[in-house]
Amino acid sequence: MYMTIGIDIGGSTTDIVGFENGELLLPLTVKASDPVSSAAGALGRYLAETGKDLKDISTLAVTGVGAGALGENLLGLPISRIDEFRAIGRGGVFLSGVTSAVVASLGTGTAIVEVEKGHIEHWGGTGVGGGTLVGLSKALIGVSDIELIAKKAAKGRLEKIDLSVGDIATQEIPGLPPDTTAANFAKMAEDATDDDLAMAVVNLVCETVGMIAAGAAGATNKKIVVLIGKLAAFPAAAKVFKRLSALNGLEYRIAKLAAFATAVGAAVEAGGDNRNN
Numbered sequence: 361m362y363m364t365i366g367i368d369i370g371g372s373t374t375d376i377v378g379f380e381n382g383e384l385l386l387p388l389t390v391k392a393s394d395p396v397s398s399a400a401g402a403l404g405r406y407l408a409e410t411g412k413d414l415k416d417i418s419t420l421a422v423t424g425v426g427a428g429a430l431g432e433n434l435l436g437l438p439i440s441r442i443d444e445f446r447a448i449g450r451g452g453v454f455l456s457g458v459t460s461a462v463v464a465s466l467g468t469g470t471a472i473v474e475v476e477k478g479h480i481e482h483w484g485g486t487g488v489g490g491g492t493l494v495g496l497s498k499a500l501i502g503v504s505d506i507e508l509i510a511k512k513a514a515k516g517r518l519e520k521i522d523l524s525v526g527d528i529a530t531q532e533i534p535g536l537p538p539d540t541t542a543a544n545f546a547k548m549a550e551d552a553t554d555d556d557l558a559m560a561v562v563n564l565v566c567e568t569v570g571m572i573a574a575g576a577a578g579a580t581n582k583k584i585v586v587l588i589g590k591l592a593a594f595p596a597a598a599k600v601f602k603r604l605s606a607l608n609g610l611e612y613r614i615a616k617l618a619a620f621a622t623a624v625g626a627a628v629e630a631g632g633d634n635r636n637n
Contacts, residue, residue, distance in 0.1 A: 516559025
């Protein structure tokens with residue numbers, strides 16, 4: 361059985377996955393310089409890591425903002441271009457094991473799609489996303505490396521930065537737990553650390569995305585919001601979405617391999633999982 365390769369060419373990284381005999385293989389990420397070289401480099405490295413050859417690949421499915429820069433083939437293999445919104449939807453539901461959901465892709469910005477039993481429709485999005493996280497973190501704490509931001513946020517104390525409902529309410533408010541954010545960055549304790557600021561930035565971005573996704577879920581009668589993208593995989597992000605689940609009555613489900621979901625979706629759309637629906 362031949363392999364189906366899915367490649368997602370983003371603004372700063374390129375993700376690649378493979379399916380063989382319907383089974384998902386090792387995913388990996390390479391830094392993007394320009395779309396052509398990053399896609400070629402990702403494919404070459406992937407083959408080296410998996411011990412495969414170009415002749416083992418039957419389908420090369422490419423998506424993402426950089427896909428349009430490629431020609432008709434890559435390293436001699438014909439390219440199947442996959443619409444990015446379809447890749448987002450396909451990857452989100454495939455990796456989370458559902459058929460009906462709103463899928464929010466936390467990339468540089470955030471795209472939101474509705475998925476209903478194979479039908480995928482772009483619902484909307486926001487400019488708030490991973491790019492916002494990196495930019496604000498660089499401005500506030502001088503850190504732009506996303507892995508370091510994740511580590512610092514995991515140690516941060518949100519109560520040092522954000523004003524909560526519990527800080528201002530004189531009595532319990534039905535439907536609003538005390539730890540609900542009343543105002544982002546409105547507290548700013550004098551002894552707040554860089555870790556606290558990193559957590560507050562993650563909270564700001566994830567709450568914004570989560571509430572917009574909640575609007576999409578309400579408009580489309582969905583009970584599940586699937587979250588994909590590198591930011592969705594942050595441990596600190598999981599805490600934010602858990603809190604939003606309690607607040608909104610929705611299930612925020614972080615997809616397995618969330619960072620690679622769009623590449624997975626491209627491969628699935630091209631038939632890599634041996635399914636046609």
